[in-house]
Amino acid sequence: MGTLPYTTDVRPDTGLTNPKLGIWLFLASEVMLFGALFSSYVLLRIGALEWPDQSSVVSVPFGAFNTVVLIASSVTMVLAWASLASRLPGARRGDAQAQAAGLGRYRLFMGLTLLAGAIFLVVKAFEYSDKFSHHLYPSTNVFLGLYFTMTGLHALHVIIGMIVNAYLWGPGARMWRSEPERFTNRIEVAGIYWHFVDVVWIFLFPVLYLL
Amino acid sequence: MTHDVAVQVRKYLIVFAALLALTVITVGVSYLQLPRVETVTLALVIATAKASLVAMFFMHLKGERPMVMWPLSLTAFLFVAMLGFLLMSEADHLFGTKFGDAFQNIFD
Secondary structure, eight states, X not given: OOOOSSSSSOBTTTTBOHHHHHHHHHHXXXXXXXXXXXXXXXXXXXXXXXXXXXXXXXXXXXXXXXXXXXXXXXXXXXXXXXXXXXXXXXXXXXXXXXXXXXXXXXXXXXXXXXXXXXXXXXXXXXXXXXXXXXXXOTTTOHHHHHHHHHHHHHHHHHHHHHXXXXXXXXXXXXXXXXXXXXXXXXXXXXXXXXXXXXXXXXXXXXIIIIX | OHHHHXXXXXXXXXXXXXXXXXXXXXXXXXXXXXXXXXXXXXXXXXXXXXXXXXXXXXXXXXXXXXXXXXXXXXXXXXXXXXXXXXXXXXXXXXXXTTHHHHTHHHHO
């Protein structure tokens, strides 16, 4: 089976590697998906006769904590990439020993990214069960309907990102030995997706918790 | 390459600190009980600033190729158009005789 073209070389006509163009086009479609939900939120809230005080329904401290957790996971993700990018063959520290050390650092930071994702989901699950125990469901009112839909879709994105990251932490990391540059680009592309999930939460937090 | 990445790591940590500071500010501002318009504006400005920091530095959008920028610009335009067209369904009381009243629901 032939490999995809232009995973390490830049395609002359686009000026990009194919995976990088691909992930950005995918994220453009994601912007419209979440954009439709944000638009619905604005429309329904403007048209609503009454709206609950959001910060008394959802927990601002939990939301703020999760914001910090996701931001930290973005930092560890980009550091995971940097651990590899600084030790590619041809770099000053590109010898075999440095490459082994690079993989160790990469695994550490990617592991921390996975841990942060897991903490985010645990807090989110705790928030959900707290709502349910107070008989607050998506059907309770328009705000809770939007809250569960938007945070639920976001949590699904966190789960998918964690599956990809877990693969790249474990069996997928073998590629670092055979094709280090291709693997480094993979981490960058997975990172761009993960940072997008962070960006979505950066908007969800004020819109659903603070305003 | 090695040197570049070392510099980048420091940059990432500075961005991390800025993001944490903006998070503290946005939560703090929400407790100030400012008027509704100011609260909404400030929260969205801070969120946009944080998102821009993540996009520019972590997602390497700063200095990215035009082939990335063009589709993203088109997406931003289409999102604004979608939001705008949806809001037109509320235009009777957004832009009608009761312009201010239309915002009472969100701003009160």
